[in-house]
Amino acid sequence: xxxxxxxxxxxxxxxxxxxxxxxxxxxxxxxxxxxxxxxxxxxxxxxxxxxxxxxxxxxxxxxxxxxxxxxxxxxxxxxxxxxxxxxxxxxxxxxxxxxxxxxxxxxxxxxxxxxxxxxxxxxxxxxxxxxxxxxxxxxxxxxxxxxxxxxxxxxxxxxxxxxxxxxxxxxxxxxxxxxxxxxxxxxxxxxxxxxxxxxxxxxxxxxxxxxxxxxxxxxxxxxxxxxxxxxxxxxxxxxxxxxxxxxxxxxxxxxxxxxxxxxxxxxxxxxxxxxxxxxxxxxxxxxxxxxxxxxxxxxxxxxxxxxxxxxxxxxxxxxxxxxxxxxxxxxxxxxxxxxxxxxxxxxxxxxxxxxxxxxxxxxxxxxxxxxxxxxxxxxxxxxxxxxxxxxxxxxxxxxxx
Amino acid sequence: xxxxxxxxxxxxxxxxxxxxxxxxxxxxxxxxxxxxxxxxxxxxxxxxxxxxxxxxxxxxxxxxxxxxxxxxxxxxxxxxxxxxxxxxxxxxxxxxxxxxxxxxxxxxxxxxxxxxxxxxxxxxxxxxxxxxxxxxxxxxxxxxxxxxxxxxxxxxxxxxxxxxxxxxxxxxxxxxxxxxxxxxxxxxxxxxxxxxxxxxxxxxxxxxxxxxxxxxxxxxxxxxxxxxxxxxxxxxxxxxxxxxxxxxxxxxxxxxxxxxxxxxxxxxxxxxxxxxxxxxxxxxxxxxxxxxxxxxxxxxxxxxxxxxxxxxxxxxxxxxxxxxxxxxxxxxxxxxxxxxxxxxxxxxxxxxxxxxxxxxxxxxxxxxxxxxxxxxxxxxxxxxxxxxxxxxxxxxxxxxx
Numbered sequence: 001x002x003x004x005x006x007x008x009x010x011x012x013x014x015x016x017x018x019x020x021x022x023x024x025x026x027x028x029x030x031x032x033x034x035x036x037x038x039x040x041x042x043x044x045x046x047x048x049x050x051x052x053x054x055x056x057x058x059x060x061x062x063x064x065x066x067x068x069x070x071x072x073x074x075x076x077x078x079x080x081x082x083x084x085x086x087x088x089x090x091x092x093x094x095x096x097x098x099x100x101x102x103x104x105x106x107x108x109x110x111x112x113x114x115x116x117x118x119x120x121x122x123x124x125x126x127x128x129x130x131x132x133x134x135x136x137x138x139x140x141x142x143x144x145x146x147x148x149x150x151x152x153x154x155x156x157x158x159x160x161x162x163x164x165x166x167x168x169x170x171x172x173x174x175x176x177x178x179x180x181x182x183x184x185x186x187x188x189x190x191x192x193x194x195x196x197x198x199x200x201x202x203x204x205x206x207x208x209x210x211x212x213x214x215x216x217x218x219x220x221x222x223x224x225x226x227x228x229x230x231x232x233x234x235x236x237x238x239x240x241x242x243x244x245x246x247x248x249x250x251x252x253x254x255x256x257x258x259x260x261x262x263x264x265x266x267x268x269x270x271x272x273x274x275x276x277x278x279x280x281x282x283x284x285x286x287x288x289x290x291x292x293x294x295x296x297x298x299x300x301x302x303x304x305x306x307x308x309x310x311x312x313x314x315x316x317x318x319x320x321x322x323x324x325x326x327x328x329x330x331x332x333x334x335x336x337x338x339x340x341x342x343x344x345x346x347x348x349x350x351x352x353x354x355x356x357x358x359x360x361x362x363x364x365x366x367x368x369x370x371x372x373x374x375x376x377x378x379x380x381x382x383x384x385x386x387x388x389x390x391x392x393x394x395x396x397x398x399x400x401x
Numbered sequence: 402x403x404x405x406x407x408x409x410x411x412x413x414x415x416x417x418x419x420x421x422x423x424x425x426x427x428x429x430x431x432x433x434x435x436x437x438x439x440x441x442x443x444x445x446x447x448x449x450x451x452x453x454x455x456x457x458x459x460x461x462x463x464x465x466x467x468x469x470x471x472x473x474x475x476x477x478x479x480x481x482x483x484x485x486x487x488x489x490x491x492x493x494x495x496x497x498x499x500x501x502x503x504x505x506x507x508x509x510x511x512x513x514x515x516x517x518x519x520x521x522x523x524x525x526x527x528x529x530x531x532x533x534x535x536x537x538x539x540x541x542x543x544x545x546x547x548x549x550x551x552x553x554x555x556x557x558x559x560x561x562x563x564x565x566x567x568x569x570x571x572x573x574x575x576x577x578x579x580x581x582x583x584x585x586x587x588x589x590x591x592x593x594x595x596x597x598x599x600x601x602x603x604x605x606x607x608x609x610x611x612x613x614x615x616x617x618x619x620x621x622x623x624x625x626x627x628x629x630x631x632x633x634x635x636x637x638x639x640x641x642x643x644x645x646x647x648x649x650x651x652x653x654x655x656x657x658x659x660x661x662x663x664x665x666x667x668x669x670x671x672x673x674x675x676x677x678x679x680x681x682x683x684x685x686x687x688x689x690x691x692x693x694x695x696x697x698x699x700x701x702x703x704x705x706x707x708x709x710x711x712x713x714x715x716x717x718x719x720x721x722x723x724x725x726x727x728x729x730x731x732x733x734x735x736x737x738x739x740x741x742x743x744x745x746x747x748x749x750x751x752x753x754x755x756x757x758x759x760x761x762x763x764x765x766x767x768x769x770x771x772x773x774x775x776x777x778x779x780x781x782x783x784x785x786x787x788x789x790x791x792x793x794x795x796x797x798x799x800x801x802x
Contacts, residue, residue: 057787064725064785066760135624140751142790144723144762155623184623194621202610202632204668204694207701208661209606212598214704220595222556222585223536224708227635231603234628236705239698247690251676257669260609264665267605268658275652289648293605297640300608303615304637307625322545324465350541359467361545384465386458389543 022167023047023174025077027101029092031055031062033138034108035083036146039067041179044148050077062143076100079171082107085241086248090118097125104168106132106175110195111248112159112188126163130172131188133157133195134181141238152180159188196252203234203242204253205260210235267292318347319371323362324384335362335383342377344370423568424448424575426478428502430493432456432463434539435509436484437547440468442580445549451478463544477501480572483508486642487649491519498526505569507533507576511596512649513560513589527564531573532589534558534596535582542639553581560589597653604635604643605654606661611636668693719748720772724763725785736763736784743778745771 026042028035031053039049039062049068053059059070080102082092086109093105105128109115112131120126134156138145156176160169176183186194210232216224246253270289277285325331332351339346348365366374371387378385427443429436432454440450440463450469454460460471481503483493487510494506506529510516513532521527535557539546557577561570577584587595611633617625647654671690678686726732733752740747749766767775772788779786 055790058790061723061725061785061787064760065762135626137626140764142723144721144764144787157624184620186620190620191624194618194624197613197617198621198625198629201613202629204697205606205610206628206632207698208664209603210702210704211664211697211700212602212657212660212704213707214700216598216704216707219585219587219591220599221707221709223558223592223595224599225536225538227607228599228603229708230631230634231607232701232705232708233631235698235701237698237702239695239702242698243691243694246672246694247675247687250672250690254669254672254676256613257665257672259613261662261665261669263609263612264658264662268655268662271647271651271655271658274648275655286648289651290644293644293647294640296605296612297608297636297638297643299612299615300633300636301611301638301640303611303613303617304633306614306617306622307630307633308622320545322462322543324462359465361466363541363545384462386462386545389456389459 022171023078023178025073025079026050026068026175027052027073027077027080027096028062028068028083029053029080029096030083031058031067031143032083033141033143033145034134034136034150035081036062036065036067036143037136037148037150038081038083038108038134038175038179040065040146040148041151042175043068045178047178058143062146065143065146067143067146073101077102079103079175080105081175085109085244086111086115087244089115090122090124093119093129094122094124097128103128104165104171105129106158106168106172108132108134109248110199110245112157112191114192114248114250116159116161116188126161127165128168130164130168131159132172132176133159133191134176134179136181149180151176154181155184156181157184157186157191159186159191161188192249193252193255196249196256200246200249200253201256201260203237204246204257206232207235207242263296267296318365319368319388320350321364321366321371321374321378321388322386323364323378324359324386325362326359332362335378338378338381338383339364339366339374342374344374423572424479424579426474426480427451427469427576428453428474428478428481428497429463429469429484430454430481430497431484432459432468432544433484434542434544434546435535435537435551436482437463437466437468437544438537438549438551439482439484439509439535439576439580441466441547441549442552443576444469446579448579449478459544463547466544466547468544468547474502478503480504480576481506482576486510486645487512487516488645490516491523491525494520494530495523495525498529504529505566505572506530507559507569507573509533509535510649511600511646513558513592515593515649515651517560517562517589527562528566529569531565531569532560533573533577534560534592535577535580537582550581552577555582556585557582558585558587558592560587560592562589593650594653594656597650597657601647601650601654602657602661604638605647605658607633607636608643664697668697719766720769720789722765722767722772722775722779722789723787724765724779725760725787726763727760733763736779739779739782739784740765740767740775743775745775 025048027050028039029052031051039051043049043066050073051059051062051068051070063070080096082089082105084092089107089109096105107115110133112133116131119129134151134154136150136154158172173183270292273285274289323335344366346364346366350363375385375387426449428451429440430453432452440452444450444467451474452460452463452469452471464471481497483490483506485493490508490510497506508516511534513534517532520530535552535555537551537555559573574584671693674686675690724736745767747765747767751764752761776786776788
């Protein structure tokens with residue numbers, strides 16, 4: 001999740017004073033990372049929280065952390081938060097409603113349409129239920145990893161339907177406000193398609209890549225770089241939980257997988273043509289494979305560049321100008337004064353000062369237009385300044401890890 | 402690349418004294434990240450380095466950083482390092498050999514068999530050439546990102562053939578020693594298969610995933626989490642350079658892609674069966690898709706767990722015991738004394754102290770066997786200690802980002 005704070009939906013002042021009128025008691029069903037973090041966040045705000053888990057030691061751990069009490073409520077609470085895996089949600093919701101556990105109910109499942117459908121099929125009262133999905137998490141799971149600040153400034157999707165009662169929505173919005181999160185209203189199916197694209201399918205793709213490493217040898221292990229580590233990091237997640245999520249969002253995930261399979265088939269065919277080409281056809285096969293790869297890699301980079309960057313700006317509109325400077329803090333100040341006098345706005349600065357060398361590089365991120373003129377302007381002032389590398393160098397001189 | 406230092410191949414004492422007898426002059430062809438980093442590393446050791454690039458400003462920048470001189474050598478140097486993209490390597494090598502630029506030649510291409518074949522086809526003298534591939538890199542490229550310490554402790558693959566002369570191999574090994582790297586001998590085809598598995602295919606898979614984000618909307622953007630950011634990070638690399646690498650290693654990459662496509666097809670079919678199932682068949686389709694997903698996700702996690710961990714240990718043989726403690730530094734010391742007295746060895750400790758709460762969790766990584774008995778032993782001493790969560794909780798209570 002990008003660090004950027006959002007300001008969408010109902011504005012929240014993040015106050016930490018007395019609990020709001022409506023929400024004074026909450027039952028958290030499922031004392032995992034999310035359930036316990038919710039409990040910690042609202043307990044601090046004065047809400048009375050009851051904790052329940054199929055594993056008593058999880059609920060006891062959450063209680064020991066100060067998230068609430070494992071004593072069960074004697075009267076219906078204001079809101080029950082069902083924080084279990086998607087496949088169990090409808091069953092837990094139906095049981096809680098049958099027991100009259102709360103005035104209103106919400107969940108935290110990362111799949112919404114299947115969970116809503118299953119709840120409706122299970123005969124749940126859909127007026128007192130509002131689907132929710134807080135966009136926050138950690139690599140570590142379980143109550144031990146819970147943090148009261150986990151949701152601060154994060155989007156918390158809610159998926160109201162025509163059946164949702166006003167009081168249910170008000171109580172859930174109070175919960176979100178107490179957690180410091182930002183409510184975002186979406187339709188359940190739009191939420192699920194988006195999650196298939198940005199979370200569920202990437203997880204499966206990461207696992208498909210990692211599955212190839214099952215029999216990795218010692219020598220091959222030495223060749224592993226940070227790139228692979230990043231691609232497969234999330235494949236370390238719990239297979240059972242993720243299988244549940246993926247099946248619960250089967251249609252949307254299959255749609256994205258189908259698109260990936262088309263690209264994959266195209267590029268595999270092009271590479272096989274190169275590998276099996278007779279010498280006289282090699283140049284043509286090579287050229288065709290290059291065109292196919294450039295298309296996919298180019299679209300990949302375009303997608304990559306859509307993601308929130310450091311300043312949330314589209315990166316492609318900037319370029320870097322590099323200046324070699326001595327080991328002298330006054331030089332940076334003089335350089336920036338000269339850049340400013342040249343009328344150029346600096347978006348970002350990277351200092352790259354290699355240990356043990358007397359010189360380093362200052363890389364200035366400026367507009368593409370400025371990157372064309374700034375090097376010459378700085379050279380005229382005596383700086384060793386260089387613009388972005390030419391396409392010729394990029395083709396000939398680069399070398400990746 | 403894991404931080405672990407390697408001790409394979411010829412042991413190096415990493416001395417920074419006078420240059421070794423054989424290697425006193427080097428020509429670096431291609432002043433990108435790798436070429437300039439090599440030049441910086443060996444210049445510091447007293448080697449005279451000449452720099453050349455198709456983009457004069459790249460060579461000038463490398464010179465300004467102290468990597469050597471853009472003046473071209475008047476006599477053959479000891480070793481020429483051809484640090485260009487794979488597709489240009491044979492052409493550059495043939496030209497350098499025709500000009501009698503050096504006594505020996507090496508390259509830094511991440512593909513070895515195609516480059517060797519192309520060099521041989523181009524009529525290069527294969528006795529004075531030894532293929533190389535330093536396993537080091539950065540996200541940033543170009544001479545500005547170069548660092549003399551880039552290769553310290555990293556493996557540097559060399560692929561000698563029967564044609565390689567002894568003097569060529571000696572000079573290249575001296576270069577590697579001066580860079581502080583560790584030489585690792587591999588056959589070219591084994592290197593390429595391994596690189597397809599751990600680098601080239603993961604890059605393409607990252608791009609295939611990122612290509613789906615090209616038309617991401619504003620609302621969907623809010624749902625992007627760290628998992629996706631990690632999977633697609635490397636897809637921001639230069640498409641032209643990566644297309645070149647992938648085509649140069651076409652056969653090996655197509656082989657890995659084929660394996661991925663088989664898994665992909667199987668799981669897509671299973672998900673489509675769920676999405677298009679009539680209600681009476683849904684439970685069966687759900688169950689079958691779950692089995693298929695658990696297989697792939699399980700193999701993915703097994704592959705993930707093969708990668709070098711924090712201590713290079715297989716992670717699956719450890720389990721966590723969690724202890725809730727007060728905000729008191731003496732508590733941690735007492736806890737560790739009690740754990741030690743229980744005869745349990747602690748592999749790793751994670752302190753999770755949420756801001757603004759009086760309590761936190763100490764998670765102790767211990768052997769699976771110890772995780773079964775330690776909680777009770779600690780509880781007897783008054784600690785709030787909990788073992789790994791049960792399978793029941795894992796199925797019901799967890800929740801991922």
